Amino acid sequence: MATIKDVARVAGVGLGTASRVISGKGSVAPETAKRVHRAIKKLKFRPSHAARSLLSGSTQMIGVYIPILKGTFYTPILQTIDAELRAGGRHMVVAFGHGLADERRQAIEGVRFLINRDCDGLIVMSNALLEEDIAALGREQPNIVVLNRIFQSIREQCFSADHVQGGVAAAKALLQHQHRRFAVIAGPSSAPDNVARLKGFMGELRRQRIDLHSVRTIESDFSPEGGWVSAKALLASKHRFTALFCANDEMAVGVLSHFQQAGLAVPHEISVLGYDDTHTAEYSAPRLTSVHIPMREVTANGLNCLLNRCYDSLLPVEREFPINVVWRASVGLAPQAQTPEASAPG
Amino acid sequence: MATIKDVARVAGVGLGTASRVISGKGSVAPETAKRVHRAIKKLKFRPSHAARSLLSGSTQMIGVYIPILKGTFYTPILQTIDAELRAGGRHMVVAFGHGLADERRQAIEGVRFLINRDCDGLIVMSNALLEEDIAALGREQPNIVVLNRIFQSIREQCFSADHVQGGVAAAKALLQHQHRRFAVIAGPSSAPDNVARLKGFMGELRRQRIDLHSVRTIESDFSPEGGWVSAKALLASKHRFTALFCANDEMAVGVLSHFQQAGLAVPHEISVLGYDDTHTAEYSAPRLTSVHIPMREVTANGLNCLLNRCYDSLLPVEREFPINVVWRASVGLAPQAQTPEASAPG
DNA sequence: GAGTTGATTGGAAACGTTCCCAAGATGCGG
DNA sequence: CCGCATCTTGGGAACGTTTCCAATCAACTC
Numbered sequence: 001m002a003t004i005k006d007v008a009r010v011a012g013v014g015l016g017t018a019s020r021v022i023s024g025k026g027s028v029a030p031e032t033a034k035r036v037h038r039a040i041k042k043l044k045f046r047p048s049h050a051a052r053s054l055l056s057g058s059t060q061m062i063g064v065y066i067p068i069l070k071g072t073f074y075t076p077i078l079q080t081i082d083a084e085l086r087a088g089g090r091h092m093v094v095a096f097g098h099g100l101a102d103e104r105r106q107a108i109e110g111v112r113f114l115i116n117r118d119c120d121g122l123i124v125m126s127n128a129l130l131e132e133d134i135a136a137l138g139r140e141q142p143n144i145v146v147l148n149r150i151f152q153s154i155r156e157q158c159f160s161a162d163h164v165q166g167g168v169a170a171a172k173a174l175l176q177h178q179h180r181r182f183a184v185i186a187g188p189s190s191a192p193d194n195v196a197r198l199k200g201f202m203g204e205l206r207r208q209r210i211d212l213h214s215v216r217t218i219e220s221d222f223s224p225e226g227g228w229v230s231a232k233a234l235l236a237s238k239h240r241f242t243a244l245f246c247a248n249d250e251m252a253v254g255v256l257s258h259f260q261q262a263g264l265a266v267p268h269e270i271s272v273l274g275y276d277d278t279h280t281a282e283y284s285a286p287r288l289t290s291v292h293i294p295m296r297e298v299t300a301n302g303l304n305c306l307l308n309r310c311y312d313s314l315l316p317v318e319r320e321f322p323i324n325v326v327w328r329a330s331v332g333l334a335p336q337a338q339t340p341e342a343s344a345p346g
Numbered sequence: 347m348a349t350i351k352d353v354a355r356v357a358g359v360g361l362g363t364a365s366r367v368i369s370g371k372g373s374v375a376p377e378t379a380k381r382v383h384r385a386i387k388k389l390k391f392r393p394s395h396a397a398r399s400l401l402s403g404s405t406q407m408i409g410v411y412i413p414i415l416k417g418t419f420y421t422p423i424l425q426t427i428d429a430e431l432r433a434g435g436r437h438m439v440v441a442f443g444h445g446l447a448d449e450r451r452q453a454i455e456g457v458r459f460l461i462n463r464d465c466d467g468l469i470v471m472s473n474a475l476l477e478e479d480i481a482a483l484g485r486e487q488p489n490i491v492v493l494n495r496i497f498q499s500i501r502e503q504c505f506s507a508d509h510v511q512g513g514v515a516a517a518k519a520l521l522q523h524q525h526r527r528f529a530v531i532a533g534p535s536s537a538p539d540n541v542a543r544l545k546g547f548m549g550e551l552r553r554q555r556i557d558l559h560s561v562r563t564i565e566s567d568f569s570p571e572g573g574w575v576s577a578k579a580l581l582a583s584k585h586r587f588t589a590l591f592c593a594n595d596e597m598a599v600g601v602l603s604h605f606q607q608a609g610l611a612v613p614h615e616i617s618v619l620g621y622d623d624t625h626t627a628e629y630s631a632p633r634l635t636s637v638h639i640p641m642r643e644v645t646a647n648g649l650n651c652l653l654n655r656c657y658d659s660l661l662p663v664e665r666e667f668p669i670n671v672v673w674r675a676s677v678g679l680a681p682q683a684q685t686p687e688a689s690a691p692g
Numbered sequence: 693g694a695g696t697t698g699a700t701t702g703g704a705a706a707c708g709t710t711c712c713c714a715a716g717a718t719g720c721g722g
Numbered sequence: 723c724c725g726c727a728t729c730t731t732g733g734g735a736a737c738g739t740t741t742c743c744a745a746t747c748a749a750c751t752c
Contacts, residue, residue: 014732051708260631285606360702397738
């Protein structure tokens with residue numbers, strides 16, 4: 001690989017001059033610049049990133065930690081980050097959770113790996129990390145932004161939709177459709193975003209005078225497999241309900257799959273509501289009605305905040321993210337409400 | 347950030363000694379080493395990746411280009427790469443296709459971006475790249491491995507399952523179940539892996555004396571949306587068929603979604619066969635029978651090959667990848683074969 | 693006890709940039 | 723033609739490592 005010295009030699013100029021032409025800073029006579037450009041082309045010169053990093057102390061590299069790349073929740077996030085970074089000539093290095101250790105250790109190890117790689121800044125997603133962990137990590141690399149979770153100690157570095165409101169929206173959607181008997185397939189109780197949306201959901205139900213003892217909740221793991229077995233358990237339990245709220249789309253898809261096999265018509269017999277509104281929701285059978293979490297916006301704003309921290313830029317940063325439910329086919333009127341003798345006055 | 351000079355000073359040793367302790371190469375008196383380690387800990391010293399890269403000429407960084415991160419086809423690939431890389435202390439930088447340019451330009455730009463970032467090696471996936479493109483790129487960075495596609499000019503750097511065989515397997519699976527009337531939803535005709543599997547599929551049908559004029563093929567785009575509209579078009583066309591082969595799972599899922607809405611029973615009225623056996627296939631409604639492409643193995647072996655090229659290692663490299671179909675619920679016996687009067691002897 | 697070997701050590705050189713500084717060239721006003 | 727400002731240029735220093743070389747010292751061998 002040709003170096004800047006070669007370029008300078010071939011162009012017949014000094015080192016400094018060549019550097020000025022390449023970086024575009026400082027004044028250079030047009031004729032000289034032309035010679036340098038010719039030399040660059042001739043030698044196929046490409047500046048060494050390592051040398052620049054060494055001198056500037058910045059790698060122009062942002063690390064992204066994601067617990068596990070399964071399903072379609074994280075994919076738009078990665079796309080969004082890469083798009084914005086590349087537009088600024090920077091790049092993204094990704095690390096997932098790996099190994100036999102528990103999720104928390106995996107996350108610490110993954111984030112630390114990225115720090116050791118000299119990332120200028122970090123985007124972290126994790127339900128397993130504790131406040132003390134993020135504090136310790138933050139001491140090693142202060143340029144951290146967290147997505148889809150709020151750590152109280154670094155609140156202004158955290159970006160998330162309001163999942164309590166998401167839960168409220170879910171409840172309202174179902175109540176609007178005359179549902180009164182509910183079941184819930186929740187995510188892990190250790191996941192903060194899960195407890196928030198459940199809190200919102202249950203709170204709204206209570207506000208509408210639904211007896212919370214009548215709503216059956218099964219804790220699962222955010223996976224389609226989990227949704228499937230939970231659906232099965234729900235059916236076996238003989239608990240009667242007309243609407244099922246799933247704490248994410250993945251589980252909802254698993255549920256739909258099981259209901260189809262069990263011969264249960266959605267939404268005719270049971271309505272199913274998803275959460276996140278990921279790509280999977282768009283073309284399930286039936287198409288899934290879901291609470292839309294604007295993760296692209298959350299990501300973009302979190303990233304902007306991070307870039308501002310890392311590079312003293314002044315990108316706009318929004319911190320509120322409106323939630324709405326997108327209506328597709330899996331939620332309908334509650335069965336009893338559909339029978340004319342029960343609801344129609346005439 | 348503390349440097350190795352600080353460590354040497356605090357430990358009261360020379361630069362070389364400190365370096366020897368840190369890198370673990372060369373002999374150092376145990377007592378001295380202990381002093382150095384204490385200094386490292388005290389100063390929270392972390393070697394600069396940039397400086398090492400500059401000196402060694404290796405960034406320990408592998409670039410991965412992926413056209414677009416949608417659906418679940420690419421996610422296990424990224425997971426696999428990251429896992430293996432991290433185990434070796436290396437890391438992965440990912441670039442996706444972005445921008446308004448056509449796919450080919452996007453790919454060239456993305457790959458070039460990774461080359462400019464001084465990646466030691468590249469893993470590339472793209473249907474849009476031409477032989478001449480890969481040749482040009484290869485001149486800039488010879489350490490390239492291509493997944494899921496064979497470029498004749500760099501055959502030994504390409505890793506892919508045999509999609510012709512995949513197509514054959516698909517046909518056999520359907521024929522075995524007595525199907526004789528087919529429809530196909532294909533991927534883009536510009537995608538080499540798509541044409542290979544169609545070729546295998548049609549070839550096997552012909553071999554089994556199926557009139558190829560009777561099989562209706564619709565070209566689509568590998569997306570669920572595409573599957574949905576193709577399914578709709580197929581139904582509207584009044585073409586009669588009992589089995590539908592979809593060139594990937596994503597489209598199959600879209601098909602399932604539309605069939606459910608149209609009130610068509612799968613597999614009772616129509617069997618649907620997917621391809622790739624991605625995660626989405628596992629919990630669709632009904633669960634999708636699909637031709638399993640072992641992308642994890644393809645990826646792992648491609649990566650090994652790349653690492654061998656980059657770092658003179660001797661990792662084992664396999665080049666054949668067995669394909670099989672995994673049976674779930676979306677393929678059944680052809681309807682007419684199920685009626686007793688047609689098939690049962692008594 | 694001289695010579696040989698091996699372990700241990702410190703420091704210079706190099707990797708490829710950018711930035712700073714000094715110096716030469718040029719142009720302009722008086 | 724001198725003084726001064728501005729443009730242009732070349733090269734040294736620095737960034738943080740590793741590698742190489744020379745030097746010192748202790749332990750053997752004969």
